[in-house]
Amino acid sequence: MNTKKKANMLKIYVGEQEKINGEPACDVVVREARKMDILNITLYKCLVYKEVNTPLRAMNFLSANEPPVVIEIIDSSKKLNDFLKPLDKILEQCNGVTVLMQKAEIKCFGKKFNEFAIF
16 A cells, blocks of 8 residues: 655755865755754765766766765655755855755555655
8 A cells, every 4th residue: 555645855965075164064954954853854975977068977986076965855845945944054155056846746655654644
């Protein structure tokens, strides 16, 4: 049995080496999201990426190019909108990009999620 829910998704892209007061920017963003009791936070370290007007880059540990870290957050529209203001203050201190996708369809599979009222 599966459950379908409507939710919003926020993606945040920051450089892996970006720092805010000496702390990785991705850690600052995740900590702030946790303080606001955000439902789902996933952090990805990119292994392959492409920037505008550049060839596809595969990352390796010896590469001088800085790969982005992607922070994906899923929650209700209200919670994400409440999170955007503190997020803007955080990202003003480093380089970053945000993408807000509204009304994503979330499908939850299994008994664990059928009881899980997320929105």
